[in-house]
Amino acid sequence: MANGNERKGSVEYAARRVAIGCPGCGRQYGLLGLLGAWVLLGLGMAPAQGAELAYITNQESRNVSVIDTATLAVVATVPVGDGPFGVAVNPAGTRVYVTNLESDDVSVIDTATHTVIATVPVGDAPNGVAVNPAGTRVYVTNFLSADVSVIDTATQTVVATVSVGNSPFGVAVNPAGTHAYVTNLFGLGSPIKGLVKLKNTSP
Numbered sequence: 001m002a003n004g005n006e007r008k009g010s011v012e013y014a015a016r017r018v019a020i021g022c023p024g025c026g027r028q029y030g031l032l033g034l035l036g037a038w039v040l041l042g043l044g045m046a047p048a049q050g051a052e053l054a055y056i057t058n059q060e061s062r063n064v065s066v067i068d069t070a071t072l073a074v075v076a077t078v079p080v081g082d083g084p085f086g087v088a089v090n091p092a093g094t095r096v097y098v099t100n101l102e103s104d105d106v107s108v109i110d111t112a113t114h115t116v117i118a119t120v121p122v123g124d125a126p127n128g129v130a131v132n133p134a135g136t137r138v139y140v141t142n143f144l145s146a147d148v149s150v151i152d153t154a155t156q157t158v159v160a161t162v163s164v165g166n167s168p169f170g171v172a173v174n175p176a177g178t179h180a181y182v183t184n185l186f187g188l189g190s191p192i193k194g195l196v197k198l199k200n201t202s203p
Helices: 004-008
Strands: 016-022 027-033 053-058 063-068 073-079 084-089 095-100 105-110 115-121 126-131 137-142 147-152 157-163 168-173 179-184 195-199
Touching: 053 084, 053 095, 063 084, 073 115, 084 126, 095 126, 095 137, 105 126, 115 157, 137 168, 137 179, 147 168
Parallel strands: 126 168
Antiparallel strands: 016 027, 016 053, 053 063, 063 073, 084 095, 095 105, 105 115, 126 137, 137 147, 147 157, 168 179, 179 195
């Protein structure tokens, strides 16, 4: 990536991200942890059918730590790509999607085996990631190429690339799965104008 290292320094480059998943529970949570600090919010009661796990990206060591939130013990460490940053768990709790900022790809982790089952090439400096409610599409913001990669989870391939504003960062999908919202860090001058809405996200 040309000039990638310089620009990444302004995007919480030392940050770790956390996602909470419960395999078999049909629940997911996502949040940001800065400089290795992480806080679990809104967990509620732990489902009886499985343990809730926290997936933490570690940029320097190029891996993901899997923590059992009941015991706070690391139960697995999963090697991924270079500079892992964003992380999201699918609604079924069976897959974890990790954006790798430096290797320009997404690692797909099987939560049953804690292994990477696919690596999907995306745009330049991927960071934000979100899964639609149906679990059929993954949206990845590419900070340096100013676009969003749309991944088909059945084939683990990019099926669309959508141009957005400058330096796209955050992304979220509405509960109906019909729109994805993308924030552009250096957008059009205001938080509202810097927000892009993608339509027809369902396959």
